[in-house]
Amino acid sequence: SQQGEEDPQALSIQEGENATMNCSYKTSINNLQWYRQNSGRGLVHLILIRSNEREKHSGRLRVTLDTSKKSSSLLITASRAADTASYFCATDDPSNTGKLIFGQGTTLQVKP
């Protein structure tokens, strides 16, 4: 089964607007992590939310987790051109080995 499927696949907004990306998963999780990847570059860890948490903030980022719906959202407020990147959610595998399962990601373009 697929874990960590994001939607939309692509999002284009103007600088200053908010961007919301969603992630759905199928199995139980211990935590869910969001990463950013600039084109052709590495994965930057943004935020981890545990299964017993419902919301977490970090700067302009707000992550929510609804374990009953097996979904998470990443909100970037007051977006900047530098936020242009792909955003991935990753869930830990139920086997508990720390293995992460990534979705296809959402490509965000923030126009200046």
Added chain:
Amino acid sequence: EPEVTQTPSHQVTQMGQEVILRCVPISNHLYFYWYRQILGQKVEFLVSFYNNEISEKSEIFDDQFSVERPDGSNFTLKIRSTKLEDSAMYFCASSSGRAEFFGPGTRLTVL
């Protein structure tokens, strides 16, 4: 701030050659991982490593792949006989048991 480092940043090799990709995880981390990302595709798990042994490996991680932690700081991924389809970005990650931190990746091109 501590970070995961990887070398080389780009490796070009001929099909059938052996390559070794190197990683230096964050120093107090105990869990180590390799992932790969074929261009335009999702990041895929290859292998996890804990306590000097493999804890899990994916179907991709066949007999051509091996991992080693030779000296307590480096963590390497070896591909014995590269194939064209091994061309990808390879990411190393480490964790203290919670969040996983990724290195910048090695872009492997197999010709």
